[in-house]
Amino acid sequence: MIHVLLFADLEEKIGKRTLTINETSITLSVLRSKLLAEYPNVTGLSSAVMAINEEYANETAVAKEGDQVAFIPPVSGG
Amino acid sequence: MRINYFEICQEPIKIEEVVAKVEDRNAGAITTFIGTVREMTKGKKTVFLKYDAYIPMAEKKLSQIGDEIKASFPEAKVAITHRVGSLNISDIAVVIAVSTPHREDAFTGSKYAIERIKEIVPIWKKEHWEDGEKWIGDQLEQTSYPNGKPEKEI
Numbered sequence: 001m002i003h004v005l006l007f008a009d010l011e012e013k014i015g016k017r018t019l020t021i022n023e024t025s026i027t028l029s030v031l032r033s034k035l036l037a038e039y040p041n042v043t044g045l046s047s048a049v050m051a052i053n054e055e056y057a058n059e060t061a062v063a064k065e066g067d068q069v070a071f072i073p074p075v076s077g078g
Numbered sequence: 079m080r081i082n083y084f085e086i087c088q089e090p091i092k093i094e095e096v097v098a099k100v101e102d103r104n105a106g107a108i109t110t111f112i113g114t115v116r117e118m119t120k121g122k123k124t125v126f127l128k129y130d131a132y133i134p135m136a137e138k139k140l141s142q143i144g145d146e147i148k149a150s151f152p153e154a155k156v157a158i159t160h161r162v163g164s165l166n167i168s169d170i171a172v173v174i175a176v177s178t179p180h181r182e183d184a185f186t187g188s189k190y191a192i193e194r195i196k197e198i199v200p201i202w203k204k205e206h207w208e209d210g211e212k213w214i215g216d217q218l219e220q221t222s223y224p225n226g227k228p229e230k231e232i
Contacts, residue, residue, distance in 0.1 A: 007132055008202035009213040049231075051200075054135035056231045070132055070200070074215040077129070077136075077160055077201030078113050078172055078192055 002026060002063050004035070005070040013042045028052070029059040031069060048073045084140035085159045086133045086201075096173040099157035105177035107184040111192055113172035115165050125206050129162040129171065132200040136160070139199040146194065147176065147187045154178045154187050160201060198231055 004019040011017050021031065028050045036045050048071040049056060052063050056072075063069045081099055097110055115127050144156040160172045172195065176187035195201070203214045 005132065007200065008130060008204070012213075051132075051135060054132075054138055056198075070135065072132070072200050073202065073213070075196065075198070075200055076203040076214040077131070077199050078195045 001065065002031070003066075003068045004031070005068060007071070008073045010042065010044050010048060010071050010073055013044065014039055023063075024065045026063055027059070028057060028061050028063065028069065031063060032059070035071075044073050045071065083155075083157045084137050084144060086131050086136050086140075087159055087161055088163050089161070091159050091161050091170045091173050093170070093173050096157050096159050097175045100155035100175045100177040102155055102177050104153065104179055105155070105184075106179050107181035108175060108177040109181075109184040109188040111172075111174040111188045112170055113174075113192065115167050115169045115171060117167045119205075122207055124167065125208055126167070127165045127171075127206065128204040129160075129165065130202050130204070131160070131162045133162075136200050140195070143191050143194045143199070147190055150190075151178050151183045151187060154183065156187065156191065158191060158195070160195070160199070162201070 002021040002023055004021055006014055006017055032045065039045060051057055051070040051072055052061055052067055083099055093110065093112065097108060100108055117124055140158045147154050147156050155177045157175045161170065165171060174188050174191045176184045178184040178187065205212055205214055
């Protein structure tokens, strides 16, 4: 299982803060495509950057069993 | 007790508590930056704001900003507290305190910290206007990262 976290407009559009993906290993680009296929109308999914276990990660990075992958829409703190 | 220098909180921020964390006998300056909720943005009136955060990563990234400042100014002490939840006009959203032996470095450190928060810290703001609401992509109200990723990350 890989845990996916969604925030801000992504959380609202998808209607959940967390999703579980039934994979033991997946690259972030494949994971993004998977979610885009499942939620084709959620445009923010393609522009969000991603993080694995609280660190920003490239599309080629691999999420493994038990990892937490976050989709991070453009930030606006401060 | 261990001091938590980089914090996301739900309650109103007490400025003096953030400042106290960076007090130092060798400090000649402490700058405090206070980010507050503005009512008017480009002619649009905000009624209130909601902030949300990926809290563990946000605290980690605030701490990273502290490390980046210390890389330039090794004697600097940095504390940052950002509030999440529902905030009204004039409420304090963020307090940054930086102490250094000399004032110029403290000013530079504070400015660096607030700019960096807007680049890499996973905190999101939702504006609630009289006629609608919207998650703000960034301070320019763009809806994606201009470069497709946070600056100087990845």
